[in-house]
Amino acid sequence: MSATILGLTGALLVGIGLFGLIVHPTALRKLLAFNLVGAGVFLIFGVVARRAAAAGLPGDPVPQAIVITGIVVAFAATALAATLLARLSEPGEQP
Amino acid sequence: MNELLALALAFPLVLGALFIVLAASTRAALFGFFAFGLFLALAWVELEAIDVALTEAAIGGGATGLLLLRLNARMRRTVSLGQPAGPQLRIVAGLLAVLVTLVLGALLLALPDPAPSLAAATVEPLPTLGISNPITAVLIAYRALDTLLEIAVLLIAVVGIRVMGAERGWAGRPVPWPAAEPSPALVFLARLLVPAGLVFAVYLFWVGADAPGGKFQASTLVAALWLLAIMAGLAPAPRTGGGWTGIALAVGPLAFIAAGAIGLAATGSFLAWPEPVAKPMIVVVELALAASVVVALVMLVAGPPEPEAGR
Numbered sequence: 446m447s448a449t450i451l452g453l454t455g456a457l458l459v460g461i462g463l464f465g466l467i468v469h470p471t472a473l474r475k476l477l478a479f480n481l482v483g484a485g486v487f488l489i490f491g492v493v494a495r496r497a498a499a500a501g502l503p504g505d506p507v508p509q510a511i512v513i514t515g516i517v518v519a520f521a522a523t524a525l526a527a528t529l530l531a532r533l534s535e536p537g538e539q540p
Numbered sequence: 541m542n543e544l545l546a547l548a549l550a551f552p553l554v555l556g557a558l559f560i561v562l563a564a565s566t567r568a569a570l571f572g573f574f575a576f577g578l579f580l581a582l583a584w585v586e587l588e589a590i591d592v593a594l595t596e597a598a599i600g601g602g603a604t605g606l607l608l609l610r611l612n613a614r615m616r617r618t619v620s621l622g623q624p625a626g627p628q629l630r631i632v633a634g635l636l637a638v639l640v641t642l643v644l645g646a647l648l649l650a651l652p653d654p655a656p657s658l659a660a661a662t663v664e665p666l667p668t669l670g671i672s673n674p675i676t677a678v679l680i681a682y683r684a685l686d687t688l689l690e691i692a693v694l695l696i697a698v699v700g701i702r703v704m705g706a707e708r709g710w711a712g713r714p715v716p717w718p719a720a721e722p723s724p725a726l727v728f729l730a731r732l733l734v735p736a737g738l739v740f741a742v743y744l745f746w747v748g749a750d751a752p753g754g755k756f757q758a759s760t761l762v763a764a765l766w767l768l769a770i771m772a773g774l775a776p777a778p779r780t781g782g783g784w785t786g787i788a789l790a791v792g793p794l795a796f797i798a799a800g801a802i803g804l805a806a807t808g809s810f811l812a813w814p815e816p817v818a819k820p821m822i823v824v825v826e827l828a829l830a831a832s833v834v835v836a837l838v839m840l841v842a843g844p845p846e847p848e849a850g851r
Contacts, residue, residue, distance in 0.1 A: 447546035451583055452648040454550040458557050460641030465561035467633035472619040473566055473612060477573060480604060481557050484580055487592075487600075489648065495587045497657035502674060503588030507658045510678035513595045513756060514690045520599045520607075521697035524840035527611040528701045531843065534615040 452492035458485030472530050476523060483519045487512045546586055552579045570609050577601015590752035591675045594744075598760035599837075606767065607841050614843075670819030672750045679754065680822055684811040688796050691829060694836040695789060702780050705844030714777045714842035722773045730772035737765045745830060755826040756833060763837035770842070778838060780845045785835050792832025799825045 458481055465478030490508050497505035556576035563569040577600050584593035625633070662674045662682065671677045679687050741761040748754025769775040778785045799811070799821055806814035813821055 447542040450546040456644035460637040461557040464637040468625040497655040499657040499659040506674035
């Protein structure tokens with residue numbers, strides 16, 4: 446039951462992030478909203494892992510390990526986007 | 541009882557997300573993101589995924605928040621990708637968001653019961669690897685190719701950031717942190733936390749074989765401590781381009797590929813660990829990967845090189 450509550454929270458995070466991604470005109474806020482979407486997707490995947498508890502483990506380790514990889518890759522993408530934004534904000538650059 | 545705890549975590553998460561999206565000030569939204577990241581890490585603890593909670597607290601909340609806060613301070617003007625949304629667009633976006641949320645929620649409630657699981661298949665070969673934390677085993681053995689590609693993604697991002705500053709010189713130090721004198725409290729905190737944190741990182745690295753922890757969690761901790769030392773003015777940001785940082789970035793993927801080739805020669809498949817030497821090989825590869833991850837994370841937060849003074 447508690448896993449389902451957190452899963453629905455993940456679905457809400459995806460929705461809220463998607464709204465921010467569309468509505469905000471500024472690039473930095475879009476980046477922030479996109480990270481919210483990612484957090485929601487990871488949380489849903491975590492709930493899928495938790496539901497698959499078996500063999501004495503509290504959750505399926507395969508989705509959990511993939512979420513760890515996903516968090517690191519999302520960070521790398523955010524860092525690259527942030528550098529592009531910093532460059533765009535310099536004088537003489539047009540988005 | 542657990543439902544109460546889950547609800548107690550769900551409320552701040554949803555409210556935090558709403559605050560991040562709706563706050564008028566970008567700076568306020570960024571600070572909201574830090575708090576959100578901590579609650580998200582607690583939600584991962586509630587889902588019994590301690591390894592993910594450690595990664596989320598360090599990278600998802602901490603490093604991403606720090607990166608975006610630094611970006612916000614560095615941007616010379618707001619970059620807009622369009623006009624502010626009118627009422628019509630807001631309504632359509634709201635409806636779309638509600639629709640996506642409802643579909644995801646319905647899918648979650650419709651998941652099969654009992655859920656399909658790879659847990660048993662993961663546990664069975666653990667003794668031959670000398671590892672008893674199944675998540676570490678998935679990352680370094682069963683899905684080693686994913687981990688190899690992950691470090692490749694980190695390297696590509698580092699190269700991408702370096703290219704951003706290429707016309708000002710391939711090598712150099714990144715943009716300095718706010719030039720003002722760091723507060724004495726921050727300097728004291730850095731002096732106190734860095735040595736203790738390094739000891740804890742070594743512990744996390746080693747214990748990852750048998751308990752929550754591992755090379756990623758330990759590397760992110762070391763990277764965070766390094767960034768703290770940079771912010772407190774105790775250490776300079778690493779130079780991009782050549783030198784020992786280049787070697788550190790390359791050693792992880794190269795060691796991983798070399799180990800994969802040994803596996804190919806010994807057992808006939810790439811990245812398979814030959815049984816008698818599986819554990820020592822894994823430790824060597826993880827050490828090399830940890831060095832690469834630490835340098836890559838610090839460089840990703842520090843940003844592209846700036847022209848050297850006097851050029």
